[in-house]
Amino acid sequence: MGKKQKKSVELSDQKINFMIQKISYKAIRYYPTAMSLDVMVTDEDGTKLGMQNIPFAHIPKEIKKIIKPN
Structure with missing residues (x-):
């Protein structure tokens, strides 16, 4: 039996929180299987534009280390 993910x-x-091209993003949820x-x-x-799902590869390296430390 493998480890349940x-x-x-x-x-x-x-x-x-992180910024990409003058747009602010606040991390809500991370999906490890879908990355x-x-x-x-x-x-x-400061206007909220809604929720988005973005690929893990598109976020800054510093934030990747916080979310998924290796």
Whole structure:
């Protein structure tokens, strides 16, 4: 029997924020099997643009180390 892998990891309580091209992202949930991240998107004016699912490869390296430490 293999090790049971989690479906998702809740990150909303850790307050992980990052910016890409003047758009702010707040990490909400990480999906290890899909290697993707649910984020809340906010523009430079502070207006919430909604939730998005982005690939893990597209986030900054510093944030990757926080979410998935090796």
